[in-house]
Every structure is written in C-alpha cells, then in structure tokens.
C-alpha cells in the first residue's frame with residue numbers, strides 16, 4: 494500500500510498528536526456512515542495512545558448507524574450543548590473528519606472556531622477551507638474518510654493493535670460512501686484495505702445487512718410512492734427529478750434517514766446520467782437538493798451553478814429557497830443548461 498503522508502509530514506503529524514492530551518473529534522451535520530465510522534475509528538486509535546478523546550456530532554446519526562461499536566459514546570451537540578462546550582474548551586486538538594468547511598458543523602462551528610485548540614482536517618472532499626488549520630490531510634481521490642483514516646493508522650503503526658470493532662467502523666464508512674463499492678471504488682488499494690480489515694474478523698455481509706436492509710414498511714412504501722407517482726424524466730430519459738413535500742413525508746410517517754439513498758434509485762435506468770431529488774426540509778423553509786450522476790457528468794458544477802451547493806463529481810447537494818414548485822423549475826433549467834453533458 495502506498496504511504497499516505499510523506500516522511501516530513503508524518504513527523505509533523507506525529508508531533509501534533511504527541512503534544513495533545515485532550516482531543517475532540519467532529520463530523521458533519523447529519524453524520525453518515527463515513528463520518529461516524531472515521532470518527533469512531535480515529536477515537537479508538539487515539540484512546541489506545543492514552544489520549545482523552547471525545548467524539549462530537551452536531552446532530553444525531555440515523556438509526557441504522559446506532560449499532561456501530563462505540564456509537565453510544567458520541568456526544569450530540571444538539572442534545573448536549575453544555576457538555577459540548579466544555580469538551581471544546583478543554584480540547585487542545587480538534588480533529589475535523591469528513592468535512593471541508595466549518596459551516597458543515599452548523600451551530601457547532603462557533604464553539605470550534607472559538608476554541609484555542611489546534612485544529613486538523615482529515616477528509617476526502619474537494620476544496621478544503623484551511624483557515625485556522627494546523628494540519629491538513631485532504632485526499633479527494635480516496636473513496637472515504639475511513640480509507641484515509643485506515644491509511645493513517647496503518648502508517649502510524651497502529652494496524653496490529655486494531656480491534657475488530659474499529660475495523661468494522663472503517664469498513665462501514667468505506668462501504669456507505671461507495672454505495673456498497675458500486676462507485677468511487679476502482680482503486681485496487683481499496684480492496685487491499687478491505688482484505689486487511691477482513692483479517693481482523695469483521696463480518697462484512699452482516700455489516701451490509703445492518704446498514705442497507707433495515708427499512709421500515711413505511712419507508713418501503715414511500716419508495717414505491719416516489720417511483721410510481723413522483724419520478725419525472727427529462728431529455729429522453731437521461732435525467733430524472735422527483736420532489737417530495739412535507740405532507741407526503743408525513744403521510745408515510747417519515748422518520749429521519751428514510752430518504753437516504755432514494756436519489757440513487759433512478760440511476761438503475763439504462764441510459765440515465767443524472768438524478769435529482771428535491772424535498773422540503775422538515776424544519777426550515779428550504780428545499781434540500783441532492784444530485785447523483787454516473788460517468789463523467791459533473792454534479793458538483795451543476796450544484797454550484799444552480800443549487801447553491803457543491804460536492805463530488807458524481808454526488809453533490811445544495812439548498813434552494815422555498816417553494817418546491819420554484820425549485821422544480823430551477824432543476825428543469827439546470828438540466829436544459831447541461832443537456833450536452835448528459
């Protein structure tokens with residue numbers, strides 16, 4: 494496996510870790526498998542070095558990630574603002590995992606920005622905001638932050654002591670960020686890493702079921718409703734859009750996480766390059782937008798130009814002002830503008 498850090502960077506990084514005692518680890522709002530997995534794995538590694546470690550997420554993870562080993566130790570800022578404030582005040586190192594800008598922490602960003610702690614980013618999103626950062630490990634070419642964390646622990650000599658629980662966390666993030674190794678996962682070294690994780694005795698088939706096969710009946714019916722009633726196609730079936738209102742979500746007793754992955758479903762259609770989902774936020778008056786593509790179609794460019802967002806080539810997101818009908822018109826204009834790339 495190729496080394497993650499150069500020798501000079503490795504020494505600098507090790508010094509940073511050596512000099513810290515109280516470490517806070519944060520992931521982004523709405524933590525996904527990669528944010529949770531990388532934070533928990535990194536936490537376990539640092540705890541093994543004798544550090545005092547706290548993992549803080551701005552909002553809770555979805556239910557299908559709560560089984561992750563160590564997940565109960567995660568502090569949710571939204572539920573525990575006082576505890577979070579004392580963690581951030583006490584920390585001498587804050588590790589920002591799986592996000593590239595403090596704004597992804599929402600309200601938690603102010604506590605992090607105000608902290609005197611040194612800050613480092615370990616991430617795989619494009620264009621990291623390095624203001625106030627002591628050390629940056631940015632690897633957009635890698636499938637997940639969990640992959641970056643694995644390589645880091647490996648290079649720091651922590652593989653032998655890695656527990657099956659930590660290996661499970663890392664595998665989960667690699668699996669969820671690649672849709673079960675169906676995109677962003679052509680690097681042969683990804684499978685070298687999986688092979689090493691398997692030597693720890695992880696049950697990858699069980700992990701898959703625990704993450705992907707845990708739907709409620711309501712969620713399955715909501716999926717059916719979207720596919721049969723809401724999905725529209727454009728440009729001779731090369732692009733699709735579906736919208737979802739709060740009222741519709743309520744009708745199917747929506748719970749957080751239920752919409753996870755829906756935007757990927759239209760990509761199963763032969764010849765389709767782009768899938769867009771637009772849904773009313775359950776709290777704020779905004780429309781949450783997700784974009785997915787196959788091949789070279791640049792979701793991130795479209796998200797930047799039309800949806801006040803950004804992201805990866807094949808997976809991006811953004812936000813539009815209310816109401817939903819206007820957002821749909823914006824999506825139609827975006828498809829029109831990008832039709833030559835479809």
Ligand SMILES: [Mn+2]
Pocket residue numbers: 527528591617637638670
């Ligand atoms: Mn990620």
